[in-house]
Amino acid sequence: MSGSIQDTFFEECEELLEATDEGLTAIEGGDHNPEVVNAIFRAVHSIKGGAGAFGLDDLVAFAHRFETVFDEVRSNRLELDEKLVQLLLRSSDHLSALVEAARDGGQIDEAHHDTLLAALDEYTPDEEEDLTFEPMGLGGPAPMMDLGDLGAAPAAPQEETYRIRFQPLKEMYGTGNEPFFLFQALRDMGDLAVTLDENELPGFDTMDMDESYLAWDLVLVTKEPRSVVEAVFEFVEGLCELSIAGDGDAEAEANALAALDAMFTAPPAAGSADGEAAAAPFEPPVPAPEPEAKPAAAEEKASAPKAESGKQEQRGGPKPTLRVELERVDRLINAVGELIINHSMLAQQIANLNVSDTRDVETELEGFKNLARDIQEGVMAIRAQPVKPLFQRMARIVREASAATGKTCKLVTEGENTEVDKTVIERLSDPLTHILRNAVDHGVEKPEDRTAAGKQTTGEIRLSASHRSGSVCIEIRDDGAGVNRPRVKQIAIEKGLIPENAELTDGEIDNLLFAPGFSTAKEISNLSGRGVGMDVVKNAVTGLGGRINISSAPGKGSTFTIILPLTLAVMDGMVVSVADQTMVVPITSIVETMRGSDDMINSLGADGTLLSIRGNFVPICDVARALGLYRESDRQAGVYLLVETETGQRCALAVDDIHDQRQVVIKSLDGVCGEIPGVAAATILGDGKIAMILDPESIIAASPTAAAFDTERRLSNAS
Amino acid sequence: MQAEVKQNDQEVKHAEHSEFVSFTVAGQAFCLKITQIREIRRWSPVTILPHAPADVLGVMNLRGAVIPIYDLSARFGLQQTEASERNVVIVVSVHGKPVGLLAESVSEIISINPDDIQDTPPVDSRNTMEYIQGIISHDDTMVRIINLDAVISAPEQVMP
Incomplete structure (x- = not known):
């Protein structure tokens, strides 16, 4: 099977899973609109269909079970209670996991899989039992609920007769669909008789060349289930008037529609519910063999309204979109x-x-x-792209994390439609997952502790996104216990991150969470103690050109704020020259710029120099020296850019001159050369020359003075 | 110029009379198959890459793409080229990425019968053996055929 087709399938799966998630979230919020249930049913069904085509048996089997439950819900045989909704949510998560496993070849949690299957089974009617264990073939959608009425012992599929009335709208021809090919597909399933109904065809003088006048009446005898027959018309859904009536249709459906039947006293042939086709009496052209001599009347009209409603949704669908590489x-x-x-x-x-x-x-x-x-x-x-899909995935993370820790948490999302660069969204997934797991694991208290603290037992985690003056702000706020500062400090001392007698401000303690090798979990839980700490989160965020902050109030919760650039392609930079080379410093990191005079520079030790700014001493970092460049002219670096690092450390970057401040297009150096310390990327300037975009953080890290000064400051804090 | 570049040894061997572009690097004659070359430009000052090894001269703007420029001479272990206006940058495509190679000057296009290509005789320099895939005699001078893949994919260490 071609990889690209499979890729398309997985792409579609992602969208379908999103739709499922969205629907379930709506249901969880109390929206029991049948349309929502239908939408989920269709999404799961499509996943199953596609998975069947690629022989993904696990996925097919699970999707089938999942779908069956939804069919029960949709036909009002099941009540959507809290317990079921939770099960469905978990099942939807598992379905995503299965899709991922199928795509990336990963393993799934077998025990979890079986538990969910068993739980879903409780909601499915008994007679399904045998069916669901039938091997699911590669050939297409597996036998489905339509066979439910065959009773507890489904034998080999029996032949059924379907009467199909197919009347294309003119739009169908516009999409390049050919009735002929549809009929061919039907003929491949069994005996097919086709009759053309040309009653509506006007005379040549009044004919509109673009209008569709023709209709076909088809009689199909096949062993295939109805779903397969319906699938043939999948691509013309909404583009035609279609009714499919099977002689052996579900009894349940017949009962439900008995009342409807009474209303339709017209001949059984009236396939279309809007009566349009009433003028074209249905005449079976060939007396089809009918293995089950059931009167088809009720069933025939039964499916008509169904087809109609399906069409309506198609028309009111989302805005047209374009899939582009x-x-x-x-x-x-x-x-x-x-x-x-x-x-x-x-x-x-x-x-x-x-x-x-x-x-x-x-x-x-x-x-x-x-x-x-x-x-x-x-x-x-x-x-x-809107962050919505990302946030929806995060809802799943919170559910899983809550289940694993025995806490109850709900995720409230805000600003889902905030748009962020696709790459940013992709690379935010891991850090967000980590923060949310941490929020559930360490932030939110156990239910009994919450009750004792006078809070609601369900913890609330708020995930919000918003645009803030040229950047995107993502906030994760929990209403848990807040950072346990004494404990954090103790651990930091134990791990040798800070001296024993260090005196730190609350903010500094909170920031210790981002220190490499820090983890507060008392025991390594399955969940967040995976050997990576918040420093990984921080690195990921800084890697995106953003910054992350934490603020916390004891007993009230913690808030992580991630500020990210809107795009990774363009940024504001200050054009400077360093050792005869033109370079760009990101404006976001510059606090202020100043021209230095000799009396502002103070020596410290043999090599170090400090710049005095209004009574404060800040280490000077010569950019040229940090980059290993030599000045050909004997000009001295006389201009200082005061920058602040993530840890709040300040440093004065010494450059030769400042030229300009402008938007620059970021050109990645990936594949051009290896990683260069001090350089983040490159850009092309107005004169066509390439200029390096500097990374102040790593320049400072490489500068001995600044690094040494930082240690001294810490030590002086400690004493 | 946009021709798909094939660095297939097989092709070099079996093609009838392939065309090669010969050029000089540190006084020695080298050549590359014409299909490997995307364009030849006059040298213009490049942007220095900090901490780059001696044979990486820097980066250049090639119609919006940032491409690295190597000093072939330094790459071959010969003396470093003092790049000037007279020198040329041969833009080749290696592993799907454009790369510039600094050479002293381009000489001519020569037509070579694959049968005339001789294997590199074993010499003491391992680098030479790797970088040269064969030699030919042209107008009584020895022209070295560069193995582009080896020259560029050879690990380029960036000093920490």
Whole structure:
């Protein structure tokens, strides 16, 4: 089977799982609208169908069981109570796990799988029992609920006769669907008789060439279940008037629709519920062999309204979208980046022209610049995606974590429609998972402790996203016990992270959580104590050019705030020169800039220098030296950029000159060279030259003075 | 220029009269198959990569792409080239990525019968053996055929 088709299947699975999750969350919130249930049923069914085609038996079997329960719900034979909803949520999580396992070849938790299957079985009618254990073939959707009425001993599939009325709308022809191929597919299943109904065909003079006038009446005798027959028409759903009536349809359906039947005294042939087809009497062209001589009347109309309602939903569906290869978008982004660079080159050339009056050109150039910006924003918007799917996955993490720790937590999400760059979303998944697991494991108290503290037994974790002045802010707030500061400090001392007599502010203690090798779990729990700590989270966030903060109030909970850049492709930078090289420093890390004079510089030890700023001493870090560059001219670095690191440490980066402040397009150096300490990426400047984008954090880390000073400061804090 | 580059040894051996571009590096004649070359540019100052090894000159802007420039001479263990306007950068595509190679000057396009390619005689330098995939005689001079894959994928250590 072609890999790309399978990829498409998994892509679709992701969307379908999202839809399932969304529906279940709505149900959990008390929305028992039958449409929601139907939507989930369809999503699970589609996953099952696709999985069947790829021979993913585990997935098919589980999806089938899951779907069966939903069918029970949808036909009102099951009440959606709290317990069932929870089971369904867990099952949906497991379904995601199965899909992931199928995609990435991972292992699934067998015990969990069996538990869920058993739990789902309790909700399915007994006669399903035998069926569900039938081997699920590769050939297509497995036998389904339609056979439920065959009783406890389903024998080999029996032949059934389906009367199908198929009347394409003109839109169907527009989509390139051919009735012929549909009929061919049906013929492959068994005996098919086709009759053309041309009653509606007007005379040639009144005929509208684009209108659809033809209808077909089909009689199919096949061993295939109804679902397979329906599947043939899957792609023309909503594009045709379709009714499928089987002679052996479910009795339950017949009963439910007995009342409906009474209303329809028209001949049994009226396939379409809107009466449109009443003018075209149904005449079975060939007397089809009917193994079960049941009167088909009731069933025939039974399915008509069903088909109608399905069509309605199709029409009111979501906005049309386009699936585009990411690479194409990235190429476009690159081209737009070029355009912006090109603009600055042009501007520079014009400035160099030595023409007295450049006003006209500059006006046009300004227009060019605005257009380029517009295009850039538009292209960036393509990459931007709402965080909703990510947040939905997080709901699952919280559920799993709660189940594993025996706590009850609910995740409340806000700002789900906040759009963030796709890469940012992808790379946020792991850190968020970690923070949320931690929040459940360490943040939220056990139910009895919560009651004692006068809180609701269910812990609340709030996950919110919002745009904040050019960046994205993601906040994870729990209403748990807050950081246990004495304990955190004790552990930090035990692990040798801080001296025993260190005096730290509350904020500094909280930040110890991000120190490498820190873990507060008393025993290594299955959940968060996996040997990685919050430092991994922090690294992931800083890797995205963002920062993370924690604030905590004892007894009230903790809040993690992640601030991220809107996009990874463009940033604001300060253009500086260092040892005759032009470089860019991210503006976000610069606190202030100043021109230094000799009396501001103080020596410390043999090599170290400190810059005095309004009475404070800040270590100086010569960027040229940190990067191993030598000045050809004997110019001294006389300009200082005061930067602040994540830990709140300040340092003055010494550069030769500041030129400009501008938006730069980030060009990754991946694949160009290995990792360079002190350099984050590269960019192309207005003159076409490449400039390195510096990473102040790692420059400071590489600078002996700054590092030494930091240690001294800590020690002086400690004493 | 956008031609798909094939570095198939088989192809070099069996193709009838392949065309090679010969150039000089540190006074010695080298050549590359013409299909491996994407373009040849005049040298212009590059942006220095901090902490880069001696044979990595820096990076250059090739129509919006950041490409690394190697000093072939230093790569072969010969003396470092004092790059100037007279020198050329040969842009090749290795492992699907464009890479610039600094050479002294480009000489000519020569047509080579694959049968005339001689194996590299064993010499004392391991690097040479790796980087040269064969030699040919052209106008009484020895021209070395560069094994591009070995030259570029050879581990480039970035100093910590």
